[in-house]
Amino acid sequence: MRRLVLIIVLALALPLACSCAPKPPTVVVYTSVDQVYAEPVLNAFAERTGIRVQPVFDVEATKTTGLANRLIAEKNHPRADVWWSGEFAQTMRLEAEGVLAPYDSPAAADIPAAYRDPGFFWTGVAGRARVLLVNTKLLTPEQYPRNLRDLLDEHLPGGQIGIAYPLFGTTATHAAALYAAWGRDAARGYFARLQARGVRVVDGNSVVRDMVAQGQLACGLTDTDDACGAVEKGAPVEILFPDQEEGGLGTLVIPGTVALVAGAPHPQQARMLIDYLVSAEVERQLVASGWCQVPLRSTIAPPACPPGPAPRGMAVSLEAVWQQTEAASADLREVFVR
Secondary structure: OHHHHHHHHHHHHHHHHHHOOOOOOEEEEEEOOOHHHHHHHHHHHHHHHOOEEEEEEOOHHHOOHHHHHHHHHOOOOOOOOEEEEOOOHHHHHHHHOOOEEOOOOHHHOOOOHHHEOOOOOOEEEEEEEEEEEEEOOOOOHHHOOOOHHHHHOOOOOHHHEEEEOOOOHHHHHHHHHHHHHHOHHHHHHHHHHHHHOOOEEEOOHHHHHHHHHOOOOOEEEEEHHHHHHHHHOOOOEEEEOOOOOOOOOOEOEEEEEEEEEOOOOOHHHHHHHHHHHOOHHHHHHHHHHOOOOEOOOOOOOOOOOOOOOOOOEOOOOHHHHHHOHHHHHHHHHHHOOO
16 A cells, blocks of 8 residues: 555656756847848857757848837837847837847957947947949949939939838938938938839848849849848849948948847846857857958958958948938838838
């Protein structure tokens, strides 16, 4: 009888013991960095630390903006621990909405101050730049657009020019930068003229790249990572940094950003992931992978693509660009109606 009782007790206790086994630590990251580039970085962090990473990626058509809206909606009950963005404007929006918490990562000490928030609410990571991508079979060098205003020239048919919707992602950030550089009236007028010319407006920078590479468009605005992807595949394209002439506007250099979510469910793991993402090791990895073409650290050599010297950036601060996002968005929603 005693033996039977002992067997029953052990049988009942065994499942309880198994159910109490500790779960591996977890960190949740919302990221607008293209999955093909972000996933290897996150997997390497998981293998090194034993922390299980749960990434939530964006949808291309609402790149960055959609995930930022989700973070705002979850503000009172956050699900994410870390925000890793491919740009900076939506990160500043999240800071203003009280979604982010300050964290001064020791791994970011050698990143230039221009790419770190003074209050430590975000840290810049590997950068990209806006470029013009041209199809070399459809345009001769004499026909290449050299600056943004060339896209208004009648020698380029409007239907042969492509841009992503300027309400999302880096295209929206670029629009805000033009508002900061040119003023609201001039910038709105520029986009209105593009729309009137019948410029093709598509769902994302990668779509612009593919349409130029396939000859469906003669040229288009995109980012360096997308453009270099076309070059690496052997497409008949050439990459041009716009507005590089003496006294010209310059092109927009866009750093990525990493931030701690306020009220993060896993704060310790979140800080560890942030330290990793802003490290020089990961910046080198992102350069090597092709996501970053404009390193923030001067100690990291730029990649072979795009060729030539580093681009001259626009003479506007990241803060000035952010301050124009609301005005740019309001105007361009009226200009570009689906």
